[in-house]
Amino acid sequence: MDHPDESPACLGPASGWLTSGSSPLPLPALNDEEGPRLPEGLPPVVDAHVHLFPDGVFEAIWRWFDRYGWPIRYKLHTPQVVSFLLSRGVHRVVALHYAHKPGMARFLNAYVAEVARAEPRVLGLATVMPGEEGAADILAEAFAAGLKGVKLHCHVQCFAPDAPALHEVYEACARAGRPLVMHAGREPASPQYKCDVHALCSAERVERVLKDHPGLQLCIPHLGADEFDAYERLLERHDNLWLDTTMAVAGYFPIPVPRRLLEARPERILYGTDFPNLPYAWDRELKQLLALKLGDEVEAGLLGQNALQLFEGC
Template identity: 35%
Template sequence: MNDHRTAPATSAVPAEPEAIRLFRERLGLAGLIDVHTHFMPERVLHKVWNYFDTNGPLIGDLAWPITYRKEEAERTALLREFGVRSFTSMLYPHKPGMAVWLNAWAADFAGRTPDCLHTATLFPEQGVETYVRAAVEAGARVFKAHVQVGAYDPADELLDGAWGLLADAGIPVVIHCGSGPAPGKHTGPGPVARVLARHPRLRLIIAHMGMPEYEEFAGLAERYGEVRLDTTMAFTDFTERFMPFPPRALPRIAALGDRVLLGSDFPNIPYPYVQQLHALERLELGEEWLRAVCHDNAARLFGL
């Protein structure tokens, strides 16, 4: 990347919950549903934060201060204070052998956090279909796949049975498969298109609107009725500096309004949470679109 460094974000100010409350009131929403929030074992999360702090290779040269560097209980309390009625515990392995114990942690977290949608993950390895089935039977409601961090091809034959199982179960998968903030060996729309060709009913939620391949991933959503997009970090001032969303594609996003879901990347964002909401509001796609994105689409998808 070129040098698109940003000034460090300020911490959440006391007025932020009030600003979010006013946003919800303008839309007549009692709460928000955020499909892309990160909760994971503390030692794993601290390693993630260190990766951002030290500008790991997948971050590039971006300055990325963590705005909500707080203990787990404080983070859940803050989301509730923001009026987020349901959220996820997006977690992901970067090597074989991690997914099973991450799923065990996530099941425990969901058990003690009723407003968290029970989240699970997967990796292309022997036994993946077995532990994915176990997670589904244990009540997992959403999966996370991270093609960039895991450095794997989502069309790997090892995953084929797991994708088929999740498609049959109708369980959504939030998948980071776009090439932002830095490309990986298997990022981009091509590998995901191959997965969908085999499993057209798979409920993929494309993280970050597929940045920077926004239009290509919108095309997959237009082609496959179960493909959705999450808004994570898209349209914000931070992202617009280095991977701007093309204005010509906004009518397509408006037309996909029933399959766009609010995502934030909380707590790992370099700006206050409310900026994601205001960025969506600035698109001027209408209150009905905003209500659907911030609550109704996810409520329908997850039966909330």
């Protein structure tokens, strides 16, 4: 199968977290210390944002990151990703992937479904290319194969959250009671994407989705970066919205930790990392979250129970 395009047209915004002025530069690696495993005494930890791809797709993604994003510290293929996290004490892994063009989704979904069948601690999600022929059937097949939800990526797949092509996907998820994880925040944005993600993505567009599809369980990664205040308001107004922390709390990007957002509705926040596509230690996000001392009950939900309730209903 084809791999992601490693030289996409430069149509993105002139500034963003992955740029310096108007010129894209790979961000630096952090040679921070990593722990051998999770600290003792923690509640069950679920990493709700882990990427699993076939080998060739992973390798193409890493080449892109090396050129345009950041150096990948953990260039591990799927079996090693799963083993790495579970052997270090992670209780469950939510496996995400995405199709960058029509015709990929069935293959990718079958791949992740097989991984999840072999290792029940992996909660696999499906994907689809919005607007592709038979999108609802592709998702129905994936759900029948045991996949727990859907992952979409506005930046890679080049769509706005409120685009008409998405309605079929939203309805399929709501009908099946499966949550949707959708990278619909504006950052991390890169001019190497094939679309201007700041023009496509906004909290306002996401709110239209939440209003038009009240039966949809929608999770926005990266705490909705970079519109933290807007997503705090959305959390307060909408009971069908969740956020995950991925890379927004790790202290890697030039932003303050949005603590007020974390505390607005902590039962709607999931811990996630973006492993293995990280430029820093695998447990950096966790350490930063624990350092906030949000309280035992909040930590138990954020680190694992909220994700189990969303993806397993328990």
